[in-house]
Amino acid sequence: MSLEDPQDQRGAQDRELVGVTEEGVDYDALEDLLGEKVIGRESHVNAEAFVIRPDEVQDTLFALRDEAGFDHCSCLTAQEYEDRYESIYHLKKYDDPTQEVGVVVPTSKRAPRSQTAEPVYRTADWHEREAYDLIGIDYDEHPDLRRILLPETWQGHPMGMDYNQDQPQVVTFESHTNPLAEDHKGEESDTMFINIGPHHPATHGVLHLKTVLDGEQVADVKPDIGYLHRCEEQMAQQGKYRKEIMPYPDRWDYSSAGILNEWAYARAAEDLADIDVPEYAQVVRTMSAELSRMAGHMLAVGTFALDVYGDFTAIFQYAFRDREKILNLLEDLTGQRLMFNYLRLGGLAWDLPEPREEYFDTVRDFLDELPQNVEEYHDLISSNEIFQIRCVDTGVLEPDVAKSYGATGPVARGSGIDYDLRRDDPYGYYPELDWDVITEDGCDNYARVLCRLQEVEQSARIIEQCVDLLEDWPEEDREIQSNVPRTLRPDEDAEIYRAVEAAKGELGIYIRSDGTDKPARFKIRSPCFSNLQTLPELSEGEYIPDLVASLGSLDIILGEVDR
Amino acid sequence: MSSQERSADTEAAVQSTQEDRMQGADDRFNSKLREAFGSSPFILTKFDQFMNWVRGSSMFMLQFGIACCSIEMMATYAIKHDLDRFGAGIPRASPRQADVIIVPGTIVSKFAPRMKRVYDQMPEPKFVVSMGSCTISGGPFQKGYNVVKGAEEVIPCDIHVPGCPPRPEALIYGVAKLQERIANGESSPVTVKPYELKQFGDLEQDELVDHLAQDIDEETLVMRYNWADSP
Ligand code: SF4
Numbered sequence: 117m118s119l120e121d122p123q124d125q126r127g128a129q130d131r132e133l134v135g136v137t138e139e140g141v142d143y144d145a146l147e148d149l150l151g152e153k154v155i156g157r158e159s160h161v162n163a164e165a166f167v168i169r170p171d172e173v174q175d176t177l178f179a180l181r182d183e184a185g186f187d188h189c190s191c192l193t194a195q196e197y198e199d200r201y202e203s204i205y206h207l208k209k210y211d212d213p214t215q216e217v218g219v220v221v222p223t224s225k226r227a228p229r230s231q232t233a234e235p236v237y238r239t240a241d242w243h244e245r246e247a248y249d250l251i252g253i254d255y256d257e258h259p260d261l262r263r264i265l266l267p268e269t270w271q272g273h274p275m276g277m278d279y280n281q282d283q284p285q286v287v288t289f290e291s292h293t294n295p296l297a298e299d300h301k302g303e304e305s306d307t308m309f310i311n312i313g314p315h316h317p318a319t320h321g322v323l324h325l326k327t328v329l330d331g332e333q334v335a336d337v338k339p340d341i342g343y344l345h346r347c348e349e350q351m352a353q354q355g356k357y358r359k360e361i362m363p364y365p366d367r368w369d370y371s372s373a374g375i376l377n378e379w380a381y382a383r384a385a386e387d388l389a390d391i392d393v394p395e396y397a398q399v400v401r402t403m404s405a406e407l408s409r410m411a412g413h414m415l416a417v418g419t420f421a422l423d424v425y426g427d428f429t430a431i432f433q434y435a436f437r438d439r440e441k442i443l444n445l446l447e448d449l450t451g452q453r454l455m456f457n458y459l460r461l462g463g464l465a466w467d468l469p470e471p472r473e474e475y476f477d478t479v480r481d482f483l484d485e486l487p488q489n490v491e492e493y494h495d496l497i498s499s500n501e502i503f504q505i506r507c508v509d510t511g512v513l514e515p516d517v518a519k520s521y522g523a524t525g526p527v528a529r530g531s532g533i534d535y536d537l538r539r540d541d542p543y544g545y546y547p548e549l550d551w552d553v554i555t556e557d558g559c560d561n562y563a564r565v566l567c568r569l570q571e572v573e574q575s576a577r578i579i580e581q582c583v584d585l586l587e588d589w590p591e592e593d594r595e596i597q598s599n600v601p602r603t604l605r606p607d608e609d610a611e612i613y614r615a616v617e618a619a620k621g622e623l624g625i626y627i628r629s630d631g632t633d634k635p636a637r638f639k640i641r642s643p644c645f646s647n648l649q650t651l652p653e654l655s656e657g658e659y660i661p662d663l664v665a666s667l668g669s670l671d672i673i674l675g676e677v678d679r
Numbered sequence: 680m681s682s683q684e685r686s687a688d689t690e691a692a693v694q695s696t697q698e699d700r701m702q703g704a705d706d707r708f709n710s711k712l713r714e715a716f717g718s719s720p721f722i723l724t725k726f727d728q729f730m731n732w733v734r735g736s737s738m739f740m741l742q743f744g745i746a747c748c749s750i751e752m753m754a755t756y757a758i759k760h761d762l763d764r765f766g767a768g769i770p771r772a773s774p775r776q777a778d779v780i781i782v783p784g785t786i787v788s789k790f791a792p793r794m795k796r797v798y799d800q801m802p803e804p805k806f807v808v809s810m811g812s813c814t815i816s817g818g819p820f821q822k823g824y825n826v827v828k829g830a831e832e833v834i835p836c837d838i839h840v841p842g843c844p845p846r847p848e849a850l851i852y853g854v855a856k857l858q859e860r861i862a863n864g865e866s867s868p869v870t871v872k873p874y875e876l877k878q879f880g881d882l883e884q885d886e887l888v889d890h891l892a893q894d895i896d897e898e899t900l901v902m903r904y905n906w907a908d909s910p
Contacts, residue, residue: 266825267789274824281824285788314790315797317742317772321749322790343790344746347823354822363819370747415750436757443754454751454844675746 165218194247412619463597511666525621530564735862746784
């Protein structure tokens with residue numbers, strides 16, 4: 117969605133959308149809509165995909181967005197085959213994420229050039245840069261096609277097929293001289309260039325913001341990522357489905373949200389290989405995932421308060437006190453404080469700890485105390501006047517801007533977008549339980565924090581119901597694992613894109629199988645990656661302290677941004 | 680107050696102090712330390728030793744987060760574990776105020792030079808605790824095309840704390856060990872290991888270097904990531 121035509125967008129919603137039927141998407145109608153542009157059709161496990169020519173990307177995507185209502189470009193997967201390069205745009209709808217379609221753009225091996233999708237979906241900007249960086253596809257007309265994750269001086273494209281990992285990478289010392297050594301004052305103006313990060317207490321890890329200041333105001337900010345690019349996709353492509361991949365998801369979003377990430381992989385792989393999960397395991401998964409979400413949100417709130425108040429004492433410590441309790445519960449369950457590695461394809465590693473009653477009691481104790489603790493946060497944070505001055509009406513993210521950047525999770529819900537995959541694209545045991553999706557209409561930093569605090573309460577509701585269910589579960593039905601073949605070999609050329617609602621938003625996994633026991637392509641759609649892209653929108657023209665607050669309220673985890 | 684009175688006051692005070700002295704040492708001097716050192720209230724030590732003890736007893740950590748391990752590092756600073764109890768709990772935001780850097784996470788090629796710069800900015804003497812498997816060998820990501828195989832490729836380390844991530848208890852143990860070593864005057868010599876700046880001329884003249892050589896001045900320093908040579 118380009119920003120100039122919100123009118124069109126609204127028009128499209130009133131109009132009858134093409135290809136929507138009672139049962140979901142009518143792909144034939146979509147094919148008619150695209151007409152000549154379609155040169156082939158593929159069936160992915162999650163949706164149908166249309167193959168188009170590389171010079172018709174924008175026309176196709178505009179048609180799908182405006183006529184058929186696919187307003188969410190969830191992910192772009194690029195990959196190299198023996199005979200071609202391919203970019204796949206995974207499109208969805210914010211209103212109903214079960215309506216999906218893929219757009220496949222093959223390009224030739226010799227000159228991999230394809231038209232950019234950036235004018236249609238702003239989020240394509242970074243996604244295409246990543247594809248260029250790692251795979252080596254050129255996107256014509258892209259506004260700023262540079263490397264994004266690797267250093268500028270890197271030679272070759274590491275996820276391509278002919279990359280030699282042992283070749284030395286040489287970096288000149290000049291490229292690492294102090295960027296502040298010179299005075300960056302502009303000739304005419306009095307703007308000033310400053311680097312925030314990559315080592316800075318307010319960047320939540322190793323993020324680098326290239327900021328241009330005009331006095332106290334932010335004139336321009338460019339996030340520079342890649343300082344924690346740990347080759348997660350390569351690691352997953354080298355692991356076997358059954359057990360070797362599962363430890364890695366814990367390390368994507370490491371704010372204790374590990375189980376949610378594991379579930380993303382589990383869900384994609386289970387759907388790909390057609391594995392069932394026993395109901396009992398689903399309930400335990402749901403419970404542990406929500407515990408993870410709470411721990412993640414606590415960390416978010418604690419560090420946000422640290423950013424806004426700069427105080428290491430009160431709120432930060434309160435948040436860590438509550439987090440410790442959750443970590444204890446998770447440790448009892450999984451055996452680890454942070455890297456749980458608890459889910460298995462088709463089930464769980466093991467059952468709840470014995471004695472079960474004791475475990476349920478500890479969980480209940482924690483839940484009983486929680487309302488009081490959350491009240492404390494509201495006293496300390498949300499009803500605090502200073503906090504309100506810092507956060508209300510700063511870092512405003514309008515809903516249609518958020519959509520075009522593919523923002524999800526609390527960032528989208530804080531802008532009033534009612535989008536939560538737990539409800540909209542149900543999985544696990546969520547549909548059976550009674551809970552609400554939180555949205556706030558403030559669109560500002562304050563709304564995003566409120567969203568997180570309220571989601572903690574909703575998670576508590578879910579856990580409570582799960583505990584009740586688990587307590588009454590008949591002993592003979594406590595099945596934690598379904599039958600899964602020892603070596604998993606999904607069908608050749610099966611492709612799937614599946615997402616779950618992780619702590620930060622839509623965490624999607626694309627897997628292509630080549631018939632072996634390892635994935636041929638494993639792509640991670642990270643919510644933080646898309647959310648971070650909105651930062652310039654939030655902070656340009658605002659004051660520099662608001663930039664820090666906005667960054668904190670986006671709650672990014674660099675491990676997940678860079679993967 | 681007349682001068683008479685005052686002198687009387689002073690006299691009385693002097694007298695009572697003298698009396699005290701005659702009766703042996705004031706209770707206040709009878710500390711545990713004094714007992715330990717015998718009758719003399721003086722401690723004789725080398726200035727170096729004293730400084731080492733001081734250094735080890737009060738350490739300023741650099742607030743430095745990289746990856747997942749930094750979450751556990753934060754938990755170590757926070758309540759329950761509270762590293763501050765051991766005289767090592769003040770995170771400083773600026774490297775110029777810190778004397779210990781905990782390296783908590785995976786180091787990748789883009790970050791390695793930046794970390795080196797942060798380390799260089801710390802005043803001497805400085806100490807390094809490397810936390811987690813990633814800083815020992817690259818950990819779970821060792822095979823990655825972009826991952827530096829351990830912190831020691833970039834900066835010298837005093838203590839390695841293994842684990843993925845190490846529990847806060849383990850980190851506390853590591854820091855306590857470091858304090859002990861510092862107090863005893865042991866720490867790793869500050870030398871920069873393989874990942875050092877090299878003269879461009881030192882590099883093997885392979886194809887890539889030849890290709891790049893055209894653009895680079897002979898005098899230029901280069902850094903080199905050679906994954907094949909890494910342990
Ligand atoms: S050692 Fe493990 S927990 Fe620590 S940074 Fe590396 S992967 Fe993360």
